[in-house]
Amino acid sequence: MAPPPLKNPCQPTRHLILLLLASTATFSAAVSTRSHSSVCPAPAPAPDRHTDALSLARSFQIYDGYFSGGEGSLFSPDDHLHGSYRSFSLFPDRAVRTTDPALVHLTATLTLAGPRFGEYHRRHGNRGNYTVPAYISFVLDGYYSSASLQLCMVGTGTEPAADGSVKRYADVALRLRVPGPSSLADPFVNGSLDGSAGFGAIQLLAYAEGDDYEYGERATCSPPVQPARGSPRELDGGSFVCDDLKERLVTTYRLQDHHGGSPAKLPRMHVNRMQCTPDGAVRAYVVFSDDTGDAGRRSEFLVDEEAVVADGHWDSARDMLCLRACRVVRSVPMPSTLAVRECGIELSFWLPSEWT
Numbered sequence: 001m002a003p004p005p006l007k008n009p010c011q012p013t014r015h016l017i018l019l020l021l022a023s024t025a026t027f028s029a030a031v032s033t034r035s036h037s038s039v040c041p042a043p044a045p046a047p048d049r050h051t052d053a054l055s056l057a058r059s060f061q062i063y064d065g066y067f068s069g070g071e072g073s074l075f076s077p078d079d080h081l082h083g084s085y086r087s088f089s090l091f092p093d094r095a096v097r098t099t100d101p102a103l104v105h106l107t108a109t110l111t112l113a114g115p116r117f118g119e120y121h122r123r124h125g126n127r128g129n130y131t132v133p134a135y136i137s138f139v140l141d142g143y144y145s146s147a148s149l150q151l152c153m154v155g156t157g158t159e160p161a162a163d164g165s166v167k168r169y170a171d172v173a174l175r176l177r178v179p180g181p182s183s184l185a186d187p188f189v190n191g192s193l194d195g196s197a198g199f200g201a202i203q204l205l206a207y208a209e210g211d212d213y214e215y216g217e218r219a220t221c222s223p224p225v226q227p228a229r230g231s232p233r234e235l236d237g238g239s240f241v242c243d244d245l246k247e248r249l250v251t252t253y254r255l256q257d258h259h260g261g262s263p264a265k266l267p268r269m270h271v272n273r274m275q276c277t278p279d280g281a282v283r284a285y286v287v288f289s290d291d292t293g294d295a296g297r298r299s300e301f302l303v304d305e306e307a308v309v310a311d312g313h314w315d316s317a318r319d320m321l322c323l324r325a326c327r328v329v330r331s332v333p334m335p336s337t338l339a340v341r342e343c344g345i346e347l348s349f350w351l352p353s354e355w356t
Contacts, residue, residue, distance in 0.1 A: 065206030
């Protein structure tokens with residue numbers, strides 16, 4: 001009896017190729033439902049140079065931004081409801097330079113997360129409400145111009161429907177202003193997501209997280225109230241440890257008046273966002289509150305509180321973190337965006353090497 005024929009060793013490869021082709025076709029269909037040129041007259045497309053740049057892709061990455069809008073059609077009107085918080089993330093899949101030196105071709109996934117009401121039936125015919133976090137993902141393709149600082153992308157969105165099917169949002173357009181490079185005077189990413197017939201414009205806002213931040217001149221610090229006894233932990237060779245500083249600094253502080261020791265007008269300060277470099281350069285988004293807010297929101301990107309943006313360096317001679325800060329205010333013509341005003345504020349931290 002002849003042995004059964006061997007399986008074709010190339011068969012799994014063909015399946016893999018078919019899968020990749022299907023994925024590519026799905027992505028092409030997702031981004032081609034709305035003509036890029038009709039939605040994004042600028043920046044105009046240019047041919048790719050087929051040189052992926054991982055560091056370039058990271059400059060557009062956003063872990064935790066804030067959005068407003070979409071009430072009724074997508075999410076409940078409450079910004080923060082039973083632990084569900086409005087946020088968005090943007091993760092580039094690919095960033096390619098083009099034949100135009102000022103133009104980058106970008107593909108990315110944007111995800112919205114927010115609260116959504118549900119309804120259930122109780123006994124005796126009564127109804128009850130509940131809130132669950134909802135997530136909608138958008139596959140996008142477009143271009144960023146370093147000349148205009150504008151990113152414009154088109155694509156489609158999907159989310160699981162209640163009946164187990166997939167709900168689709170066609171003809172989606174993302175428009176963002178991405179500072180390049182970001183700086184103390186220009187630290188925010190802002191723009192909108194437009195769903196055409198699917199939903200109205202959603203306003204997006206985030207603290208820029210890219211590595212291309214341009215630090216200002218070194219800030220000077222007043223002498224510390226207490227004598228310093230050591231600096232943050234250092235690696236072998238004396239290099240600055242960014243993660244160690246983040247672990248200590250990103251927390252909530254109780255503020256007191258510098259002279260009388262009485263509570264400050266806004267007695268709570270929270271370092272809400274922070275980025276730093278191995279050589280001791282630090283930047284942060286700092287929020288002040290009246291101590292009545294929800295403590296669970298401290299890790300969220302807060303935009304309704306009094307806030308400052310700051311940057312500076314670790315002063316190894318005095319064992320202090322010296323920052324220069326600017327007040328953040330809502331823009332008058334566009335309340336959904338933040339503007340930087342009133343710079344020249346001194347913000348300094350002394351961190352003991354041993355806590356007792």
